[in-house]
Amino acid sequence: MRDCLECEVTxxxxxxxxxxxxxxxxxxxxxxALLQRKGKGLDPADRTKAAAERAQKAYYEATGSVCPFRVETVTPSKAARATFGSG
Structure with a gap:
């Protein structure tokens, strides 16, 4: 998957x-959470990650159990960075 990325994604x-x-x-x-804060000045990956983390917290507060979803930032591989010219 990382070989197909042009930039970081959440x-x-x-x-x-x-x-x-x-x-x-x-x-x-x-x-x-994503639509509440339009994220002016924020990188789209950072904005998405922040919204997902807020959703995890809201899930816990609503259910009292740990959210089954995890949030990670995936970065392009070296080959993808070289191919897309982003590194």
């Missing part, structure tokens, strides 16, 4: 099967 995933209610709750919190 990766949201789960290590287990998630249910539709879990996905719906996380997605509602994520998009609410």
């Amino acid at each position: 990766y949201i995933a789960s290590r287990r099967m998630v249910t539709e209610p879990e996905c719906t709750l996380f997605a509602a919190n994520f998009y609410g």
